[in-house]
Amino acid sequence: MNYDDAKNKFISTWGALGTLWGINKAMAQIHALLLISPEPLSMEDIMDELQISRGNTSMNLRQLMDWGIVFKENKMGERKEYFTSEKDxxxxxxxxxxxxxxxxxxxxxxxxxxxxxxxxxxxxxxxxxxxxxxxxxxxxxxxxxxxxxxxxxxxxxxxxxxxxxxx
Amino acid sequence: MNYDDAKNKFISTWGALGTLWGINKAMAQIHALLLISPEPLSMEDIMDELQISRGNTSMNLRQLMDWGIVFKENKMGERKEYFTSEKDxxxxxxxxxxxxxxxxxxxxxxxxxxxxxxxxxxxxxxxxxxxxxxxxxxxxxxxxxxxxxxxxxxxxxxxxxxxxxxx
DNA sequence: TTTAATTTTCAATATTTTTTGAAAGTTTAA
DNA sequence: TTAAACTTTCAAAAAATATTGAAAATTAAA
The missing domain is CATH 1.10.287 (Helix Hairpins)
Structure with a gap:
């Protein structure tokens, strides 16, 4: 299995599992993506990777932050917001x-x-x-x-x- | 709180909780009803109590039996099937x-x-x-x-x- | 200020899940 | 056998949930 297949498999498995403990697919997939991303990702990055709308991304990121498992990060000199997951x-x-x-x-x-x-x-x-x-x-x-x-x-x-x- | 209020509160709470661990509302409510019923209940009993259709009742009872937490029971001399929950x-x-x-x-x-x-x-x-x-x-x-x-x-x-x- | 970049909100839409109910199926008794 | 009692199935309808996208809000630089 190559990197992209492995990554997609992980993201979709995590997404499916999410629904079983009460969080929706998009939320679980965003979380999965951040969990395996070595760098913080912007909203655009997430939208592109997962092919979901801006509104959806925004709302689900907020919920993940409410759960305390995703955090906002700022890159110096950049206006845009970046996001990371709790990695431990x-x-x-x-x-x-x-x-x-x-x-x-x-x-x-x-x-x-x-x-x-x-x-x-x-x-x-x-x-x-x-x-x-x-x-x-x-x-x-x-x-x-x-x-x-x-x-x-x-x-x-x-x-x-x-x-x-x-x- | 009287018996009926307490019973309804328990059934609806259990139902809401069910969706959070991956079983649907009707399934969780049927389970709750059987759990507190001193006697086995027939399909009609369950339909009446929970105001759900025959098909719904039948399908969800089957799933509860697949989970191994609800059992069929037969009363002597009666054709109808009765159901009980695991009580422990x-x-x-x-x-x-x-x-x-x-x-x-x-x-x-x-x-x-x-x-x-x-x-x-x-x-x-x-x-x-x-x-x-x-x-x-x-x-x-x-x-x-x-x-x-x-x-x-x-x-x-x-x-x-x-x-x-x-x- | 004003403007441009970015995020949030939310009504409308799409999708998924659940529920219904009637027809088909099964079982038992006569 | 036949018929009555009862259960299951499943296509269609309803309900619940998730998603979109554009307008409104926010933020920060010019």
Whole structure:
């Protein structure tokens, strides 16, 4: 496989995968492109490479910056803005874990807590609702604690966590 | 909050969350409904409760069965089919982890491996592509190993893993 | 200032995904 | 067998989501 094929394969795989964790194709592809680009890229560069419109590029770059995994950079003497991705994949994973906890897990935990706290009325359906949402709440809470623990760890946390798990 | 409000809140929250991990709203809602139902439900029951069509219900029930988290059940003397969800939330999490590894993580790992194995030609862009896809490959591989480890554990793995991580 | 370069916004459009519902298929009982 | 009960399939419609592109806004140099 040559460079261009490999690059395209990586970008489209990353794009397809993105939709599976809640970010859209263009956003994931822009991220993939920046991740493997040795130099910061301008909006024009990104539009050309991925064949997407200016508006699309602008909006998705903003979202990537909101996620904290893409940054603006300025080249001296140039007006144009350039963009780079977080290049350290472990830092990337930590940032994504952090954002997903904040955006999805924590709001869900809140709903589970509210729902599991309704009044017990003795009926089988109420019992079951309370029991199951309590169980989900406990699990989600444990997961969130684990994720936050992991976010605060040093860079080799994945490897270390693995070692602990399998020993 | 009364039972009906709590139930609806849970079902719609679960439905919204579903889209974030790659299953559609109806599928997630059917699952939520079955999870809190003390009795198995028929297709009619589900259609009525969620106000969705017969075709939709049929297709999504099939997918839930493919995921291994919903099962068909037969009541003696009745022709109609009834459905239940896996009720043990830890078993549910394990089943989902297993399927996600199989459907998403493993195919991605294969692509990353192929892409990171292209010939080094000395150029900066090729170097960067190889370096980054290798790093992603290593991380994805570690995650997959962790997930598979976890799948093979006993029912309290989440708690135990947490204890190990924070000690 | 004014102007030119660049980015952002957003209504309109295109695309993708989900849902419907009726016809076709299947299963079981009579 | 036939018929009734029930489920599945799938083309068409609806809904949701993503994308475009040009006008408006912003920025910085002249």
């Amino acid at each position: 994949v472990q830092e990337l994973a930590r940032q994504i874990a952090k954002e997903r906890s904040r955006r999805e897990l924590q709001p869900t935990i809140k709903v589970l807590k509210d729902v599991s706290n309704i009044d017990e009325d003795g009926s089988a359906k109420t019992k079951e609702l309370i029991k199951q949402t309590k169980a989900l709440h406990d699990m989600a809470d444990t997961l969130d604690t684990m994720m936050n623990k992991v976010i605060g760890q040093d860079h080799n946390w994945i490897t270390k966590a693995l070692v602990k798990l399998i020993k | 939330v830890q078993e549910l999490a394990r089943q989902i982890a297993k399927e996600r590894s199989r459907r998403e993580l493993q195919p991605t790992i294969k692509v990353l491996k192929d892409v990171s194995n292209i010939d080094e030609d000395g150029s900066a862009k090729t170097k960067e592509l190889i370096k980054q896809t290798k790093a992603l490959h290593d991380m994805a591989d570690t995650l997959d190993t962790m997930m598979n480890k976890v799948i093979g554990q006993d029912h309290n793995w989440i708690t135990k893993a947490l204890v190990k991580l924070i000690k």
